[in-house]
Amino acid sequence: MKIGIPKEIKNNENRVALTPxxxxxxxxxGHQVFVQQSAGLGSGFSDQQYxxxxxxxxxxxxDVYGVGEMILKVKEPIEEEYSLIQEDQLLFTYFHFASYEPLAKAMIQSKAVCLAYETVEKPDRSLPLLVPMSEVAGRMAIQKGANYLEKPLGGRGIxxxxxxxxxxxxxxxxxxxxxxxxxxxxxxxxxxxxTxxxxxxxxxxxxxxxxxxNVKTMMSNEFNIRKLLPTADLVVGAVLIPGAKAPHLITKDMLSLMTEGSVLVDVAVDQGGCIETCKPTTHEDPTYxxxxxxxxxxxxxxxxxxxxSTLALTNATLPYALELADKGWKEACKQHQDLELGLNIIHGEVVYKAxxxxxxxPHTPVSTFLK
Incomplete structure (x- = not known):
């Protein structure tokens, strides 16, 4: 199979989908791998290493989209990539469709096969391709939150x-x-x-x-959230419903309960956010x-x-990429139910119900395409 690795072009996205x-x-x-020039530089990998x-x-x-039968990426395609995606091409990446309708409609129109990292699911309900980036994001949420609690950056100074x-x-x-x-x-x-x-x-x-x-647990409900917000200095949104939009656990009116200079970090932003006032930002302009x-x-x-992040992600995705390359997406998904659950859109049909x-x-059962 011919596998294409394009350079990520989302704002300040320095990861790459495959290591050398x-x-x-x-x-x-026996597969052919085509890597866009300088795609790995942001992660510390040179063209020569590839x-x-x-x-x-x-x-x-x-060139990469033109030759690749399977495109391996990190983040979802952005608007300038939509026209490059070909009918029947397999895209294996994070999509988070539920947070952005134009992306879903563009992929439907492309008639490509969209296999999403975030909905590949093991029988025990674990999400093996989301786990490594969730581990990174969870740790970074505290790192960033602690930083923005500093007074010069707008925080309370704690x-x-x-x-x-x-x-x-x-x-x-x-x-x-x-x-x-x-x-x-x-x-x-x-x-x-x-807490x-x-x-x-x-x-x-x-x-x-x-x-x-120094870690306590508490049942999540609106009463308890409202009770805790007045004393919270840093709140981390870490809610996930696989493939679906995250529920708003903190609504706009709840912000009035919080102390001025407190910090919200919504890790669920790529699934729509679990904080109503959340809107996606970039590393270039991260806060408001x-x-x-x-x-x-x-x-x-x-x-x-x-x-x-690139090393952690490739550790998780490579075994699946090898299966897809060796067997083709249909046979690989027939043999591995976790991969089958990663299928979101096939040839213009939405096959992931959420x-x-x-x-x-309209929802089309994935079995329609795996006969």
């Missing part, structure tokens, strides 16, 4: 862990999944007073067992203030640490 080592694994199996891995370097993004004789900052985490867990570990390690809200009692029992004493509360809503947080429901579009 990954290119070597694919070429060893060539040593057996890949061919192509000068433009048009040190997350405090010092002897002063109280630490209070961190509220909405969601106890992968993002929430890693955020809690980071915040706890810095000495903050951490995780979740709707699953088994999950909260698990978190209570593994977390240090509403009602005195600083919002950090960068939609590609792991792109700021591309070396770590995406269809979000936009009121």
């Amino acid at each position: 080592a990954g290119a070597k694994e694919l070429t060893k199996r 060539e040593q891995g057996g890949a061919k370097i192509l000068p433009t993004i048009q 040190l997350l862990g405090g010092v002897p004789g002063t109280l630490p900052a209070k961190v509220l985490i909405l969601g106890g999944g992968i993002v929430g867990t890693h955020a809690a570990w980071m915040a706890a390690g810095l000495g903050a007073d951490v 995780i809200l979740d709707v699953s009692l088994p999950r909260m029992r698990y978190l209570a067992d593994i977390m240090p004493a 203030v509403i009602d005195g509360v600083l919002h950090y809503c960068v939609a590609n947080m792991p792109g700021a640490v591309p070396y770590t 995406v269809a429901d979000t936009f009121g579009l």
Whole structure:
């Protein structure tokens, strides 16, 4: 199979979908890998390293899309890429369709096969291709939140862990999944007073067992959120409903409960955000203030640490990419139900129900295409 690796062109997106080592694994199996010139530089990988891995370097993004039977990416295609996508071409990347209807409609029109990292799902309901970036984003949420609590950046001027004789900052985490867990570990390690809200009692029992004493758990509901917001210095939105838009757990009117200079970090922004006042921002212009509360809503947080993120992502995606390349998408998805669940749009038909429901579009069973 011919595999194309375009350079990511989303604002300040420095990750790349494949490492030179990954290119070597694919070429060893007889596949051809085409990498856009300088695609890996942001992550610390040179064109020469890809060539040593057996890949061919192509000068433009048009060349890569033109030759690739499977396109491996990190982030969803942006508008200037829509016209490059070909009918029947397999796109394997993060899509997060539920957060942006124009993307879904463009991919329907392209008649490509869209296989989304974020909805590949194991029998135990885990999301193996979302986990590595959720781990990065959860840890970064605290790193960024602690930074923006500093007065020169618009925050209250609070040190997350405090010092002897002063109280630490209070961190509220909405969601106890992968993002929430890693955020809690980071915040706890810095000495903050951490509360995780979740709707699953088994999950909260698990978190209570593994977390240090400065992390508490609490049932997630509107009453408890309103109770905790007045004392929260940093709030991390870490809610995920696979393939669907995140619910708004913090509404605009709730901002009036918060102290001026407190910080919101919404990691769920690429699924629409779990904070009503959230809107996607970029690393170039990451924050804005509403009602005195600083919002950090960068939609590609792991792109700021591309070396770590690219290695972590490729570790997870490469086994699936090898299956798709070796067997073709139909046979690979027939044999691996987790891959089948990654299929969102096929030849102009929406096959992932949560995406269809979000936009009121017709839903076609994926089995229609896997006969």
